[in-house]
Amino acid sequence: TLAASAIDLTKTYGAGETAVRALDGVSVGIEAGQFTAIMGPSGSGKSTLMHLLAGLDTPTSGRVFLADAELTRLSDTALTRLRRSRVGFVFQAFNLLPTLTAEANIRLPLQLAGSQGDPAWLRQVVSGLGLEDRLGHRPGELSGGQQQRVALARALVTRPDVVFADEPTGALDSTTGAEVLALLRRSVDEWGQSVVMVTHDPVAAGYADRVILLADGQISGEILEPTAERVL
Numbered sequence: 001t002l003a004a005s006a007i008d009l010t011k012t013y014g015a016g017e018t019a020v021r022a023l024d025g026v027s028v029g030i031e032a033g034q035f036t037a038i039m040g041p042s043g044s045g046k047s048t049l050m051h052l053l054a055g056l057d058t059p060t061s062g063r064v065f066l067a068d069a070e071l072t073r074l075s076d077t078a079l080t081r082l083r084r085s086r087v088g089f090v091f092q093a094f095n096l097l098p099t100l101t102a103e104a105n106i107r108l109p110l111q112l113a114g115s116q117g118d119p120a121w122l123r124q125v126v127s128g129l130g131l132e133d134r135l136g137h138r139p140g141e142l143s144g145g146q147q148q149r150v151a152l153a154r155a156l157v158t159r160p161d162v163v164f165a166d167e168p169t170g171a172l173d174s175t176t177g178a179e180v181l182a183l184l185r186r187s188v189d190e191w192g193q194s195v196v197m198v199t200h201d202p203v204a205a206g207y208a209d210r211v212i213l214l215a216d217g218q219i220s221g222e223i224l225e226p227t228a229e230r231v232l
């Protein structure tokens with residue numbers, strides 16, 4: 001089954017002579033329960049594709065499906081509601097709110113979705129990510145790796161259909177990055193999540209089940225069961 005899919009997506013930014021065709025006829029299916037990486041040169045359309053699949057932006061043409069809904073047919077309100085309940089995000093820069101504790105940051109998506117959440121799931125995520133002793137800390141009191149684990153817990157807290165991670169290891173040293181990648185891997189293997197990660201890093205892509213390669217706004221290839229060596 002597919003957690004998300006796109007049919008014949010195009011995305012053009014701007015108009016006229018300065019128009020940029022960021023995506024040009026991209027069709028892709030994201031398997032549920034898999035760890036999918038999107039790789040390609042800078043400017044190849046990776047972020048654009050991720051944003052369209054996540055419902056953060058709308059395509060110029062084509063269709064996007066997520067969690068049984070056709071995003072491209074939803075109103076803005078319905079799209080925001082679906083995104084808040086069914087999609088998780090992890091960013092390179094963590095994007096934690098500095099004045100809130102780790103626990104309040106983790107619970108934020110539940111508040112936005114107007115949901116109580118599932119306490120057992122929350123406990124599992126917090127302990128699985130080794131954050132029990134950090135819940136009362138503010139982001140400034142945590143290391144980069146701990147902050148990214150809080151960000152991952154926040155992304156998982158609604159038990160979303162898909163977690164989208166945009167260069168999640170970009171701001172981390174390689175050891176801490178490897179820890180975060182192993183946790184993304186575990187969220188797929190042990191908790192059945194679907195993860196889509198945009199990355200430049202072949203080592204990071206080596207943790208995925210499948211790598212989708214983009215070049216000039218088109219899918220240029222695919223690597224199944226990647227290793228860092230095969231991605232390089």
Ligand code: ADP
Pocket residue numbers: 013014020021022040041042043044045046047048049
């Ligand atoms: P990648 O993530 O692979 O670096 P992007 O999806 O960010 O690629 O960008 C694809 C192309 O679209 C690039 O040429 C980029 O300059 C352009 N682009 C991306 N976002 C915008 C925007 N908001 N306005 C105009 N051009 C954009």
Ligand code: ADP
Pocket residue numbers: 056080083084089095112
């Ligand atoms: P809205 O802008 O409709 O209020 P939300 O605040 O509900 O959207 O955003 C839902 C999730 O999407 C949040 O995790 C937020 O950090 C993320 N998000 C919103 N806009 C963007 C964006 N332009 N780029 C990346 N992530 C975004």
